[in-house]
Amino acid sequence: MNQEKDKVELLHNHYIQSLKIEKRWVRFYQLIIFLLIFSSWEFLSRMHWIDPLIFSSPSKIWHLGIEKIQDGTLMINLEATLMETVAGFLISTIFGVIIAAILWWSPMISKILDPYLVIFNAMPKVALGPVIIVALSPGYTSIIANGVIISVIITAIVVYTSFKEVDPNYLKVLQTLGATRFQCFKEAIMPASFPTIISTLKVNVGLSWVGVIVGEFLVSSKGLGYMIIYGFQVFNFTLVFLALLVIAVLATIMYQLVGLLERKLIKE
Amino acid sequence: MSFLTVQDVHHTYFTKDTAVTALSNISLTIEEGEFISFLGPSGCGKTTLLSIISSLLKPTQGTVLLENKPVSTSKNEIGYMLQQDYLFPWKTIEENVLLGLKLSKQLTEETKTTALSLLHQIGLQGVEKQLPKQLSGGMRQRVALVRTLATGPKLLMLDEPFSALDYQTKLKLEDLVSRTLDEFGKTAILVTHDIGEAIAMSDRVYLFASNPGRIHKIFSMPEELRILSPFEARNHEAYTSIFQMIWKELESLEPGKG
Numbered sequence: 065m066n067q068e069k070d071k072v073e074l075l076h077n078h079y080i081q082s083l084k085i086e087k088r089w090v091r092f093y094q095l096i097i098f099l100l101i102f103s104s105w106e107f108l109s110r111m112h113w114i115d116p117l118i119f120s121s122p123s124k125i126w127h128l129g130i131e132k133i134q135d136g137t138l139m140i141n142l143e144a145t146l147m148e149t150v151a152g153f154l155i156s157t158i159f160g161v162i163i164a165a166i167l168w169w170s171p172m173i174s175k176i177l178d179p180y181l182v183i184f185n186a187m188p189k190v191a192l193g194p195v196i197i198v199a200l201s202p203g204y205t206s207i208i209a210n211g212v213i214i215s216v217i218i219t220a221i222v223v224y225t226s227f228k229e230v231d232p233n234y235l236k237v238l239q240t241l242g243a244t245r246f247q248c249f250k251e252a253i254m255p256a257s258f259p260t261i262i263s264t265l266k267v268n269v270g271l272s273w274v275g276v277i278v279g280e281f282l283v284s285s286k287g288l289g290y291m292i293i294y295g296f297q298v299f300n301f302t303l304v305f306l307a308l309l310v311i312a313v314l315a316t317i318m319y320q321l322v323g324l325l326e327r328k329l330i331k332e
Numbered sequence: 333m334s335f336l337t338v339q340d341v342h343h344t345y346f347t348k349d350t351a352v353t354a355l356s357n358i359s360l361t362i363e364e365g366e367f368i369s370f371l372g373p374s375g376c377g378k379t380t381l382l383s384i385i386s387s388l389l390k391p392t393q394g395t396v397l398l399e400n401k402p403v404s405t406s407k408n409e410i411g412y413m414l415q416q417d418y419l420f421p422w423k424t425i426e427e428n429v430l431l432g433l434k435l436s437k438q439l440t441e442e443t444k445t446t447a448l449s450l451l452h453q454i455g456l457q458g459v460e461k462q463l464p465k466q467l468s469g470g471m472r473q474r475v476a477l478v479r480t481l482a483t484g485p486k487l488l489m490l491d492e493p494f495s496a497l498d499y500q501t502k503l504k505l506e507d508l509v510s511r512t513l514d515e516f517g518k519t520a521i522l523v524t525h526d527i528g529e530a531i532a533m534s535d536r537v538y539l540f541a542s543n544p545g546r547i548h549k550i551f552s553m554p555e556e557l558r559i560l561s562p563f564e565a566r567n568h569e570a571y572t573s574i575f576q577m578i579w580k581e582l583e584s585l586e587p588g589k590g
Contacts, residue, residue: 233418239388240412241432241483251431255422 120302125309128302142310145276145287148204152211153272153318157265159212160219167220168227168253169245185221189214190278202283210282211275215268226260227253262326269318273311334361335519336385336487341394343380353544354380358394360538360547362519367510369522369530369537371578373585377545378523382489385521386410398487408436411485415492417476419464425451425475426460432483447482454478454512470501477509481516488513488520494529506533506562527578531571532562539578541585549581 102122108114109121116124132138167174193210200206234252243251280289288307295303343355354377362368370378383389385396387403387410396403403410419428429447433439448460454474464472473493480488490509494502510533513520524530530537535558541548551574557565565571 231418233414233416234420236388236412237414237418238431238435240386240410240489241435241479242408243435247435251435252420255420258422 117299118301120305124302125305129306132306138306138310141287141291141307142314144204145280145289145311146314148207148211148279148287149272149276149314149318152208152215152276153265153268155208156212156214156216156219156272157261157268160216160264160268161223161261163216163220164223164227165249167224168249174224181217181221185217189217190275193278193282197279197282202285207276207279207283207287210279211272214275215271218271219264219268222264223257223261226257230256258329262322262329265322265325266319269315269322273315277311335364335366335399336362337395337397337400338381338385339395339397341381341384341391341396343377343384343389343391343393355384355391356544356546358545358547362521364519365517366536367513367520367522367534369524369534370540371524371527371530371537372540372545372548373542373582374525375545376540376542378540379491380545382412382491382521382523385487386412386489388412408432408483409486410489411480411483411487412489413476413480413491413493416496417464417469417472419472419475419479421464424461424463425456425467428464428475429479429482431479436483438483443482447478450478450481451475454508468501469497470505473497473505474508477512481512481518486519488518490520490522492523492525495524495526502529503563503566509533510562527575527582528566528571529562531557531574531578532565537578539581548585551578 105119106122109116109119129138167177190210192213196209196213197206200209230253234256235248238248238252276287277289277292280287281293284290284293288311291307292304295301295307338358338360341355341358342353344351344353358381370381372378380389384391385403387396387406390404398406398409419425420431423431426448429451430439430444433443433447451457451460454477456471456474456478459467459471459475464475467475473496476493493509494505497505506529522530522533531553535553537551537553538547539549539551540546553574554570557568557570557574560568
């Protein structure tokens with residue numbers, strides 16, 4: 065009996081070991097790809113096989129990055145953009161869910177608003193940017209509004225769809241237990257839709273970056289979007305790439321944070 | 333006056349293209365403590381009638397009275413158990429069981445203790461903090477029964493509650509449900525398409541015909557079957573003859589078939 069147990073334990077250890085080895089190989093190849101991209105970028109640029117003026121090079125970006133950190137401008141721009149993006153992300157998600165709740169609450173309102181939602185969703189929202197900036201005056205508010213407007217309707221539509229798809233038998237159970245419509249929403253509709261809400265959060269991370277960067281293009285006073293448009297105007301593409309890399313890192317961190325929230329909210 | 337009175341109920345479902353009469357001319361009365369079965373082929377409006385009695389659905393015509401009051405005014409007096417357990421997967425067993433009390437704001441230490449002791453009585457110990465998916469199908473359906481009983485309903489609706497279970501679990505649960513309802517002196521209506529189940533569990537069986545849904549015949553179960561548990565009733569000699577009788581009636585409802 066004991067021998068048998070030892071054998072199972074041994075096999076289990078082997079299995080865990082093989083998982084570890086596989087994970088190590090995955091990480092190894094990921095690192096190789098990373099190094100390959102950046103070293104070939106550097107190499108091609110130094111050999112002038114690609115135009116260093118347009119494509120810059122990792123070393124130039126690195127030096128510029130250190131310079132911008134030392135004179136403090138990178139931090140100022142980064143802070144502004146990050147604040148605007150997080151605000152835009154939170155506001156659009158909260159408002160999107162509230163709109164979805166209203167649509168679910170009143171089938172009449174949802175029927176009336178249906179064509180307007182479709183039109184508004186189909187329209188390229190960034191085209192509204194100039195109007196927003198003039199209406200709200202250039203600054204934080206209009207940039208955040210730009211980030212919100214781009215994702216709020218799609219959030220509302222996706223979350224409303226998931227509200228409607230909750231198994232009606234759960235509502236039947238609640239109704240027989242004497243639940244009000246608000247209690248149905250709180251006990252069944254909302255928790256059953258958490259997975260969908262989380263996945264729209266993930267989409268919204270990307271969308272709010274788009275909205276905010278475009279907003280900064282237009283306002284052109286501060287932020288990573290401003291760095292990109294400024295670099296483009298003075299033909300300093302090293303600056304453009306620096307801003308892009310910083311955005312990539314920040315967006316990834318935000319995405320990971322949403323993933324963390326997902327594991328917290330959805331007990332498995 | 334009877335405990336439950338259903339009077340001249342008609343119900344028609346409307347869609348853009350069709351008007352389907354699901355129930356026509358349904359009248360019946362049920363006394364307190366009785367166990368009634370609605371038996372019939374699928375599509376004969378059994379579940380519709382159950383929904384009407386529990387006031388989830390307003391009939392196009394007719395009235396339903398529970399203790400001489402319209403059912404639409406009674407709250408928490410009718411419990412409903414569905415084909416599947418529909419326990420909320422994100423709530424623990426305890427939270428699921430106490431849901432009805434919480435929704436009707438009756439949750440006190442006392443009602444909580446009563447509800448949880450019900451869980452013990454039905455043979456589920458130490459599962460309070462577990463999630464529904466950690467339990468087997470039969471256990472989950474038992475939790476669903478406790479959830480239904482926790483608010484103390486006077487009338488219980490059982491909408492094919494055993495049909496999604498394997499045969500052995502089903503037989504055991506039939507006994508358990510029957511015993512529990514007897515202990516609490518509950519009145520119950522069972523919807524089923526299983527003839528044996530209807531005979532073994534009930535005092536009276538209403539046989540429904542379809543197109544439109546109507547009561548075709550009423551069978552009263554003999555005293556010797558009523559006092560037995562469902563499992564014992566299935567082995568009683570009277571069981572087979574009643575089964576044959578109902579079977580023939582069902583056959584006669586389907587002209588040109590079988």
